[in-house]
Amino acid sequence: MTEPMLRGLALNQIAGAPTGSTAKPALLLGPSLGTGAKALWGPIAPLLAGHFDLFAWDLPGHGGAPASTGDFSMAELASAVVALLERLRADGTIAAETPVYYAGVSIGGATGIQLGHDHPGLFSGLAIICSAARIGTPQGWTDRAELVAKAGTPTMVAGSAERWFGPGFIESHPVVSADLLHTLQDADRFSYAHACAALAGFDLTSGLGSITDPLLAIAGAHDVVCPPSDAEFLAAHVANGRSAVVEPAAHLAPAEDPEATAALLIDFFTTQGAPRG
Secondary structure: OHHHHHOOOEEEEEEOOOOOOOOOOEEEEEOOOOOOHHHHHOOOHHHHOOOOEEEEEEOOOOOOOOOOOOOOOHHHHHHHHHHHHHHHHHOOOOOOOOOEEEEEEOHHHHHHHHHHHHOOOOOOOEEEEOOOOOOOOHHHHHHHHHHHHHHOHHHHHHHHHHHHOOOOHHHHOHHHHHHHHHHHHHOOHHHHHHHHHHHHOOOOOOOHHHOOOOEEEEEEOOOOOOOHHHHHHHHHHOOOEEEEEEOOOOOOHHHHOHHHHHHHHHHHHHOOOOOOO
16 A cells, blocks of 8 residues: 555655744645656745745655655555645644645646545645646556666656757756756656556546646646646636646746746635636
8 A cells, every 4th residue: 555655755845934833824745757846846946935834745766755665556646645744734844724735746736636536625725737637648658667667767868858848948947957857867767667657547537527626727838748738628627727827838837937837826825726707
């Protein structure tokens, strides 16, 4: 089950108040496959820190997190996030009365969809970034898992550089892009393959109608993995959703355009995700 497979999830407090403070709501941040919390969310953290206490989790085998020991499902990954939040509540890091929001990118966004489906009401609002109710195809993820398990994550670097970033981003932001690609290169190959297996089995397209949490779906205009049409579909099929597009971005909007992404998140969460007429 979740704990033996995932050994828990590694947590990073990117920016926040002292333990037990309730001055700000909490925002739990989820990763994209191949990235680490600090590399992905570091560029946007200063813009969000005035509004939220920021906590981020890393996938198994990514960003220094312990490796997974076998395949896991998206439902199990979501349950591990729930266990992480419960620990933060239990030790007083996040007070019982403090609102908690969730934002995740790609597989982290898919985890957010799973959380809304399996654990309604746990979060006061969900932001699903550069993600979808189904990402790619089961065969595509199975093939990738087999390749990476055999040859390692460096085989993914060139293709990910093309998919992750909008036009000209690598040239104009060499440090940010290099940090993200180095995290991918250093990720544990088997943990990466296990995450691919989770995505191969993930499809909540028929279950979106049961998600009642306020939900914002954000897409990058240049994202070929999860294009804006996926965000629009999400927003249209949950009970309380809306969508937005970050124009310069491809698949990693928080790192590619921190200002635009932060503005969307702050507006959405500070209005409790209330729909606009």
